[in-house]
Amino acid sequence: MIVTGFNTNVINRRHGARRNPALPLSRVRSPHASLEWCVGNLTIRPFEPADIPAAALLLAERQKRDRKRLRMLSKALEDPSWWEGLFRRAHESPDGRQMDRAVAIRDGKLAGFLIGERMMLGPREFPSSFVPPQSISIDTSGHGVAKGEDATEVCRALYAFLSDHWVHDGFFVHRIDLTAGDRELQDAWVTLGFGSSTTAAVRGTGTVNYVRKPGVEVRRAGAGDIDVVMRLVDTLNRHHAQAPMFWPMLRATDDAVREFNLASVRDPQNPFFVAYDHGRAVALESFLRPGFTPLIVEEEKTVYLYDGVVDPGVRGSGIGSLLLDRAMAWARERGIERCALHFASGNPSGAPFWLGHGFVPVQYTMERRIDERIAWADH
Numbered sequence: 592m593i594v595t596g597f598n599t600n601v602i603n604r605r606h607g608a609r610r611n612p613a614l615p616l617s618r619v620r621s622p623h624a625s626l627e628w629c630v631g632n633l634t635i636r637p638f639e640p641a642d643i644p645a646a647a648l649l650l651a652e653r654q655k656r657d658r659k660r661l662r663m664l665s666k667a668l669e670d671p672s673w674w675e676g677l678f679r680r681a682h683e684s685p686d687g688r689q690m691d692r693a694v695a696i697r698d699g700k701l702a703g704f705l706i707g708e709r710m711m712l713g714p715r716e717f718p719s720s721f722v723p724p725q726s727i728s729i730d731t732s733g734h735g736v737a738k739g740e741d742a743t744e745v746c747r748a749l750y751a752f753l754s755d756h757w758v759h760d761g762f763f764v765h766r767i768d769l770t771a772g773d774r775e776l777q778d779a780w781v782t783l784g785f786g787s788s789t790t791a792a793v794r795g796t797g798t799v800n801y802v803r804k805p806g807v808e809v810r811r812a813g814a815g816d817i818d819v820v821m822r823l824v825d826t827l828n829r830h831h832a833q834a835p836m837f838w839p840m841l842r843a844t845d846d847a848v849r850e851f852n853l854a855s856v857r858d859p860q861n862p863f864f865v866a867y868d869h870g871r872a873v874a875l876e877s878f879l880r881p882g883f884t885p886l887i888v889e890e891e892k893t894v895y896l897y898d899g900v901v902d903p904g905v906r907g908s909g910i911g912s913l914l915l916d917r918a919m920a921w922a923r924e925r926g927i928e929r930c931a932l933h934f935a936s937g938n939p940s941g942a943p944f945w946l947g948h949g950f951v952p953v954q955y956t957m958e959r960r961i962d963e964r965i966a967w968a969d970h
């Protein structure tokens with residue numbers, strides 16, 4: 592049995608059979624999606640279209656609570672009909688995406704829900720440069736807990752129900768997006784073994800203080816500068832491969848990443864700023880519109896900072912701040928009010944730099960890696 596704590600009270604009601612906790616994982620048929628589990632007085636069952644209005648209401652209320660702390664979050668998402676539209680579109684045209692969905696019901700009411708997507712990207716595809724292979728992704732629209740419910744109890748029951756399928760099917764990496772500052776939800780997922788992998792943060796487009804290094808100038812890159820851009824992207828990847836991040840540098844995605852950067856730099860919407868120190872390219876800050884701004888943040892009037900890197904030899908001499916200031920001026924001229932980005936939560940260089948320059952965390956991607964030995968070890 593892979594989920595401890597559920598051995599005695601998880602009952603397959605619809606089929607009238609108690610799950611046998613003694614069977615080793617490899618011989619347990621994962622419960623079919625149509626089954627129901629009872630955990631205490633919570634019933635866990637698959638998410639149905641009839642659950643959409645209650646789930647949408649729950650997310651709208653959560654956004655309202657979160658927006659009291661984080662004013663840069665989108666007001667439009669305080670309206671349940673915004674979420675209903677999102678759910679209905681996903682139900683009606685799943686686009687080949689493989690989702691697993693569950694709800695927790697207590698006393699006939701929705702206590703919470705969980706929706707995870709099975710990520711099965713090809714190793715050469717662009718998103719494989721940041722999404723782990725064969726992983727589960729639970730985005731911000733994929734989970735919610737009703738007010739007054741014990742978040743840890745509800746999330747644990749829902750996660751047990753779905754992760755039983757995921758682990759059985761060989762999905763050992765699970766990731767979930769949590770809005771920053773929601774202590775209850777954060778505690779619930781930390782209790783389940785999740786830790787922060789990336790942080791999304793937002794700042795206004797106000798000026799940035801810096802001391803100008805003599806001989807440094809900033810130019811906007813074009814398609815002809817793609818080799819310079821890719822050399823600096825490579826420097827950033829090398830940084831992320833080091834302790835304590837240990838993000839693997841994947842050569843398999845090189846072509847796709849280059850294609851993505853080339854297409855982006857060609858689009859006038861996306862400024863790529865390169866700093867030259869006495870004529871030598873030493874730093875890059877590239878921006879995308881819309882980029883990868885988290886769903887919960889108002890996308891309009893937001894620019895996304897995609898890659899930010901300075902050559903190791905000239906770090907700490909003001910070049911990163913100069914580029915940021917230059918980019919914020921560009922954004923202000925266009926009426927753009929916010930800048931969003933992601934950084935590796937454990938990045939000893941990037942994290943303090945962005946936080947020190949006014950970026951406020953809005954979302955954490957929390958990750959759990961299951962011990963693969965569960966697939967073959969004795970029970």
Ligand SMILES: CC(C)(COP(=O)(O)OP(=O)(O)OC[C@H]1O[C@@H](n2cnc3c(N)ncnc32)[C@H](O)[C@@H]1OP(=O)(O)O)[C@@H](O)C(=O)NCCC(=O)NCCS
Nearest residue numbers: 802899900901906907908909910911912934940941944947
């Ligand atoms: C993060 C990074 C882009 C910042 O660029 P940078 O040029 O090193 O940053 P700056 O020099 O502008 O600022 C760094 C610090 O030096 C200080 N500084 C700036 N000019 C200075 C000067 N002339 N003399 C002394 N200190 C100076 C800044 O105040 C800042 O300190 P603070 O953060 O305490 O305020 C760069 O260090 C880097 O490439 N790191 C590795 C890759 C990385 O982590 N990228 C981010 C990925 S999300």
